[in-house]
Amino acid sequence: METMKFDRELxxxxxxxxxxxxxxxxxxxxxxxxxxxxxxxxxxxxxxxLRPVLLWETFRMCGGTxxxxxxxxxxxxxxxxxxxxxxxxxxxxxxxxxxRGRETTWYVYGEAMGIxxxxxxxxxxxxxxxxxxxYCFENDDIANCxxxxxxxxxxxxxxxxxxxxxxxVLAQKAGIHGMIGGQAVDIMAEGQTEADGMNxxxxxxxxxxxxxxxxxxxKTAALIQAAMMVGGILxxxxxxxxxxxxxxxxxxxxxxxxxxxxxxxxxxxxxLGKATGSDALNQKQTYVTLKxxxxxxxxxxxxxREAADLLDEFEGEHEFLKELILHLIYRRK
Ligand code: GRG
Numbered sequence: 001m002e003t004m005k006f007d008r009e010l011x012x013x014x015x016x017x018x019x020x021x022x023x024x025x026x027x028x029x030x031x032x033x034x035x036x037x038x039x040x041x042x043x044x045x046x047x048x049x050l051r052p053v054l055l056w057e058t059f060r061m062c063g064g065t066x067x068x069x070x071x072x073x074x075x076x077x078x079x080x081x082x083x084x085x086x087x088x089x090x091x092x093x094x095x096x097x098x099x100r101g102r103e104t105t106w107y108v109y110g111e112a113m114g115i116x117x118x119x120x121x122x123x124x125x126x127x128x129x130x131x132x133x134x135y136c137f138e139n140d141d142i143a144n145c146x147x148x149x150x151x152x153x154x155x156x157x158x159x160x161x162x163x164x165x166x167x168x169v170l171a172q173k174a175g176i177h178g179m180i181g182g183q184a185v186d187i188m189a190e191g192q193t194e195a196d197g198m199n200x201x202x203x204x205x206x207x208x209x210x211x212x213x214x215x216x217x218x219k220t221a222a223l224i225q226a227a228m229m230v231g232g233i234l235x236x237x238x239x240x241x242x243x244x245x246x247x248x249x250x251x252x253x254x255x256x257x258x259x260x261x262x263x264x265x266x267x268x269x270x271x272l273g274k275a276t277g278s279d280a281l282n283q284k285q286t287y288v289t290l291k292x293x294x295x296x297x298x299x300x301x302x303x304x305r306e307a308a309d310l311l312d313e314f315e316g317e318h319e320f321l322k323e324l325i326l327h328l329i330y331r332r333k
Contacts, residue, residue, distance in 0.1 A: 001323045009320045010053075010327070017052035017074055020067070024075035024128050026120075038109040038117035039124065042086050043079065045100040046273070048333070051077045051227040054252075057321040058228040058245060061314050064235030069159070072132035073166060073230050076125040080174050081223055083121035084183070090114055093187070094278065101273035122174075129167055136160050158236070166230040173226035182218025189215065190284060208285055213254070216287070220260070221253020228252075244310055251307035252325055255300045259331060261286040262296050272333050304329045 025043060028036045052074035059070045089096040089104040090111065097107045106114025136159040172178060189211055228249040232242050261279065265288055269276045279286045288296050308322045 017049035020071045055227040055231040058231030061316040061318040062235035062237040068135040069132040076129035079125035083118040086118040173222040178222030216257040220257035224253035225249040248310040251303040255303040
């Protein structure tokens with residue numbers, strides 16, 4: 001795909017995700033207005049909107065049509081992602097003051113409100129995803145989907161079943177067996193020293209690498225898996241296709257996190273919209289400290305190319321999605 005066409009499509013896809021997200025923002029009203037303002041402050045701070053774009057493109061690749069149901073999940077996944085950033089920036093976690101090019105939520109609204117804004121975003125994500133079920137009953141295209149009432153009833157049931165499946169994947173990948181689990185192991189790994197039993201040598205290095213892969217797969221890749229799997233599920237993809245999507249998204253997520261580790265060393269804080277050098281400052285074990293910058297870059301490329309190749313096993317339109325995965329290899333923000 002030529003660069004100008006890709007850039008235009010990326011701009012359009014990001015604008016679509018932005019428009020959908022804004023249509024689902026909670027209204028800033030009531031006695032609890034302050035916490036809703038804090039939620040919207042973080043949600044409207046920009047960001048690449050990568051997860052909703054991946055959801056939508058996977059939905060399209062698997063033959064999905066119609067924006068209402070998928071749109072609820074696109075907004076929901078960005079809310080979950082944003083809550084994770086809001087909580088990750090808290091003093092008890094990374095203690096960051098700068099994110100997405102502006103001051104972090106806790107720094108502007110105070111720590112207690114920062115915690116509640118994150119909690120609010122996680123909960124509101126599921127409120128938003130659940131709204132999708134309403135479209136199973138209101139949708140015009142169900143009226144045209146079959147001749148008999150039995151066929152229409154079956155179509156509604158199919159859609160509800162897909163929504164239920166999508167919700168359960170979203171909940172699981174964001175939870176203790178996904179992102180929260182990864183973050184917990186990451187926190188436990190911080191400050192692990194030789195005195196804690198991490199003796200130098202091959203065995204310790206293997207152990208460190210195994211632990212780091214667990215963290216990357218859960219903390220970062222799980223939500224990218226959720227985005228793409230939900231897209232496939234809502235479009236009616238088969239179990240076999242969903243497994244392929246899960247594998248593909250796992251590679252994308254690990255590559256994305258390795259690139260994040262690289263950018264923490266080589267990136268520009270203005271371009272990234274957040275501080276750099278924090279891993280070194282916190283003496284954190286990262287893919288770069290384990291493998292070196294050059295090998296890390298090579299692994300990002302190999303993982304991403306493998307993910308892009310997996311997409312070629314799908315018949316549906318995926319030229320832009322494939323290009324997006326390859327584009328992420330060279331991302332600077
Ligand atoms: C607090 C439960 C909990 C989890 C936190 C996701 C996470 C776990 C922490 C955020 C910090 C971090 C390094 C996460 C890894 C994933 C990652 C690179 C997030 C940044 O995602 P981008 O680059 O951000 O897509 P934008 O701002 O563009 O949306």
